[in-house]
Amino acid sequence: MILEKYSFGLGDRFARQGKALLQAIIDAKNSGVSITPAWNKSHREHMITNTEPADVRVEADAAVKALGWNDSYYVDADHINLSNVDMFIGSSDFFTIDVADFIGGPADEKGITAFTDHCRKYLGSLTIPNTDRTLDITEEQIRAVARQFLSAVKKAGQIYRHIEAAKGPDNFVTEVSMDEADRPQTPLELFLILAAIADEGILAQTIAPKFTGRFNKGVDYVGDVDKFVEEFEQDLAVIDFAISEFSLPENLKLSIHSGSDKFSIYPSINKALKKFNAGLHIKTAGTTWLEELAALAVAGPDGLSTARQIYAKACSRFDELCAPYAAVVDIDKDKLPEPEVVDHWSGAEFASRLCHDQSSSDYNPHLRQLLHVAYKIAAEMGDDFLGALEKYRDIISPNVTENIYKRHIRPIFME
Numbered sequence: 001m002i003l004e005k006y007s008f009g010l011g012d013r014f015a016r017q018g019k020a021l022l023q024a025i026i027d028a029k030n031s032g033v034s035i036t037p038a039w040n041k042s043h044r045e046h047m048i049t050n051t052e053p054a055d056v057r058v059e060a061d062a063a064v065k066a067l068g069w070n071d072s073y074y075v076d077a078d079h080i081n082l083s084n085v086d087m088f089i090g091s092s093d094f095f096t097i098d099v100a101d102f103i104g105g106p107a108d109e110k111g112i113t114a115f116t117d118h119c120r121k122y123l124g125s126l127t128i129p130n131t132d133r134t135l136d137i138t139e140e141q142i143r144a145v146a147r148q149f150l151s152a153v154k155k156a157g158q159i160y161r162h163i164e165a166a167k168g169p170d171n172f173v174t175e176v177s178m179d180e181a182d183r184p185q186t187p188l189e190l191f192l193i194l195a196a197i198a199d200e201g202i203l204a205q206t207i208a209p210k211f212t213g214r215f216n217k218g219v220d221y222v223g224d225v226d227k228f229v230e231e232f233e234q235d236l237a238v239i240d241f242a243i244s245e246f247s248l249p250e251n252l253k254l255s256i257h258s259g260s261d262k263f264s265i266y267p268s269i270n271k272a273l274k275k276f277n278a279g280l281h282i283k284t285a286g287t288t289w290l291e292e293l294a295a296l297a298v299a300g301p302d303g304l305s306t307a308r309q310i311y312a313k314a315c316s317r318f319d320e321l322c323a324p325y326a327a328v329v330d331i332d333k334d335k336l337p338e339p340e341v342v343d344h345w346s347g348a349e350f351a352s353r354l355c356h357d358q359s360s361s362d363y364n365p366h367l368r369q370l371l372h373v374a375y376k377i378a379a380e381m382g383d384d385f386l387g388a389l390e391k392y393r394d395i396i397s398p399n400v401t402e403n404i405y406k407r408h409i410r411p412i413f414m415e
Ligand SMILES: [Zn+2]
Pocket: 079, 177, 179, 180, 257
């Protein structure tokens, strides 16, 4: 299975917007840009929504059938590890092997020395084609990278071989992710990590490093945009070079776990992709669910009441909801309105606080992040919530499509 040049990871907590999401991909195709959809849902999400990996396959297949999509598509077992991969084997054909937790784990000295010897030819000043930058590589740096990352890559190899044994070679796409690490990986580290991935025999088609800056859930990029662009372009050049140096799959490309809505860096990503003629896999997080919530708030009094209840419960269970996402939310509690205040908001007022429109003085990124991680509350409401999604489908679905197409696909791949 060879993942196409541009691919888009679609998140859908409640599996009700499969068609609306695919419609955005179809809109792109009708405008001349081919993007391959991948429905992604992590083990963490399944635990929180009490769903099964097979549900995502059912959703994707149904959407594809209903809309007559004849191109390829994938179901991504997102952020899996050895302890939970088995439940994804049957229904997924894209595996995001998350080894961030193994970074800095024990690596044996023999392995470190062997890796260092293997990379010895890169010592000194290494020129990466298509950039004006050189990487200055010392033996100590190689050893440090090996010490930091070898055990994580070995773990990825173990998981990769486990999947390969179950599914057969060439029957799945492999991504290696380290984006939930404590600190970003430099282009030099990425280069050496790719060397280790090749040594380990992992046929990775996408790699998700942690980039510089904050990729908080559902809100814009926080950090130095120029620094991000410089790093991103170096990463693209490093990947090209690594493909030829280490005989990695020709289509290996970056995967950005965007957490959604990184609007301020989209134009630079777009430019860099064109400059390097590079592919990209981009995952959006659960903003589909926020589109659902915003639409419910304006759909009718019952929808607004549901939205208010979710917010009130989210405030009272703040720590519990934020804990699984501690690395990717930054919420100032003082900026959260009291539920009693929210109870007096109209639907339009609720939506204007929640919707990510930076030109609006109403927009509240703290409330948005809290609601982003509050889908557990909606999941607990069960059929009451799912029934509301059905009842107001005609209001919700166009918003879901427009959000993905206009606010993400167009700026990243088209404009
Ligand atoms: Zn991620």
